[in-house]
Amino acid sequence: MNSSRQLSVPSPVVPVEDTEEVLLDRCLEGDGGAFGKLIDRYQRVLYNVSLRMVGNREDALDITQTVFLKAYENMGSFDRRHKFFSWIYRIMINETLNHLSKRKRTEPLEETLESGATGPEEECSRLEECERIQTALLELSHDYRQVIVLRHFADLSYEEMSGVLEVPEKTVKSRLHTARQLLGGILLKHGIVLT
Numbered sequence: 001m002n003s004s005r006q007l008s009v010p011s012p013v014v015p016v017e018d019t020e021e022v023l024l025d026r027c028l029e030g031d032g033g034a035f036g037k038l039i040d041r042y043q044r045v046l047y048n049v050s051l052r053m054v055g056n057r058e059d060a061l062d063i064t065q066t067v068f069l070k071a072y073e074n075m076g077s078f079d080r081r082h083k084f085f086s087w088i089y090r091i092m093i094n095e096t097l098n099h100l101s102k103r104k105r106t107e108p109l110e111e112t113l114e115s116g117a118t119g120p121e122e123e124c125s126r127l128e129e130c131e132r133i134q135t136a137l138l139e140l141s142h143d144y145r146q147v148i149v150l151r152h153f154a155d156l157s158y159e160e161m162s163g164v165l166e167v168p169e170k171t172v173k174s175r176l177h178t179a180r181q182l183l184g185g186i187l188l189k190h191g192i193v194l195t
Contacts, residue, residue: 020084027075035075039068042085045154046092052149053096055134063099067092086164097142136186144179151176 018026018037026034046067051060071078071088078087137145150156150164161176162169 024080024084035072038084042088043068046088049149049154050092050096052137052153053145054099055138059099063092063095067095070095083163086166089164093146132190133187136183136190139186140179140182143175144182147172147176148179148183
């Protein structure tokens with residue numbers, strides 16, 4: 001009986017789930033493991049947003065790694081009145097824009113796509129369509145591309161987008177509506193009709 005009681009007592013050293021606030025406190029005290037947990041929490045969404053902004057997997061991976069490095073180096077300047085995601089997202093956008101300003105040509109979204117039962121002609125057609133969609137996305141201005149990516153690729157709610165972009169929800173909805181119309185026009189210009 002006593003041994004079963006000892007087994008059911010949770011260890012006070014390892015918390016079941018760390019809140020962002022606790023992780024940030026630990027980071028500011030120099031706990032690299034806590035920062036690793038923040039990386040695990042936000043790595044995928046930042047990578048996906050960067051990928052949609054730059055259109056290249058390797059570049060998006062490099063940008064994401066640079067973002068986390070810069071965030072770690074600058075944790076002391078993080079203003080705790082703001083959300084950590086908003087802060088690190090801004091670092092990611094700045095890194096992405098720096099990358100885009102250095103790069104002159106547009107690269108395809110995916111250089112190689114695995115196909116199931118499609119033949120070479122279908123695969124070629126699909127690759128061309130992916131390239132045209134990515135090119136169309138890259139033709140949008142930064143503000144419009146950002147709302148499309150956050151809503152449709154990062155799956156953020158209007159409320160989350162409002163917090164990240166620091167604009168009212170009405171502005172987010174209006175900007176997204178305009179961005180969708182512009183993207184539709186660009187896609188049509190490139191011969192892509194989405195149903």
